[in-house]
Amino acid sequence: MSTENLYNQEGIAKIREIIDKIDIGMLGSYPANSAFLHAVPMSRQEVDDAGNIWYLFSSDSESFFHIRENSQVSLLYSDPSSYTFLSINGSAEISSDRQRIEKYWNKMMEGWFDAGIDDPRIRVLKVAPEEAQYWDTKSNKLVTLWKAAVSAVTGVEMDKGRSGEITI
Structure with a gap:
């Protein structure tokens, strides 16, 4: 696996590419009285x-x-x-920004908020990445598996993908 660290706009583009492709990720928050991460699935609205x-x-x-x-x-x-993975650590901000609520509101949200777009429980969450790492392949899954098999049989390391840190 090759290392390809990404910076600034190139890093943002990689984050957007992966999140737009996968859509639902796990949001981990840190409870005050626990040593364990609390994680829930979340669908992003925008990068x-x-x-x-x-x-x-x-x-x-x-x-x-x-x-x-x-x-x-x-x-x-x-x-x-597709062997694509992304890990982001960052800081979160919560707001009741009405413009963003209206911008992001869609049919899927109706399943979570019974009172519709005017539900007083709706909040906007903004996550600002502070550090990120990604792993993905340079080719499709079949080619990646073939390269892994060839490496295992021959002992010659083949480039099966890339990973790196993302700095914004």
């Missing part, structure tokens, strides 16, 4: 031009209460079918 990841979520959720006490969060995206 903006600065690399921030935006979500809508509920003020009734455990994540909401954890983030109010500790703004550090982790995001984990995984697509084993």
Whole structure:
């Protein structure tokens, strides 16, 4: 596996590419009285031009209460079918930004908020990445598996993919 660290706009583009492809990732928050991460699946609304990841979520959720006490969060995206993975650690901000709620509102949200777009529990979550790592392949899964098999049989290391740190 080759190392390809990415910076600034190239890093933001990689984050956006992976998150847009996978969509649902795990949002990890840190409960005050636990040594363990609390993780829930979340569908992103947007990765903006600065690399921030935006979500809508509920003020009734455990994540909401954890983030109010500790703004550090982790995001984990995984697509084993294509060997694509992304890990992000960053800081979160919670708001009730009406413009963003209207921008991100869609039919899927109706399943989470019974009172619709005017539900007083709707909150906007912005995650600003502070560090990120990715792993993906340079080719499709079949070619990657073939390269792994050839490496195992011959002992010659073949480039099966790439990984790296992302710095924004």
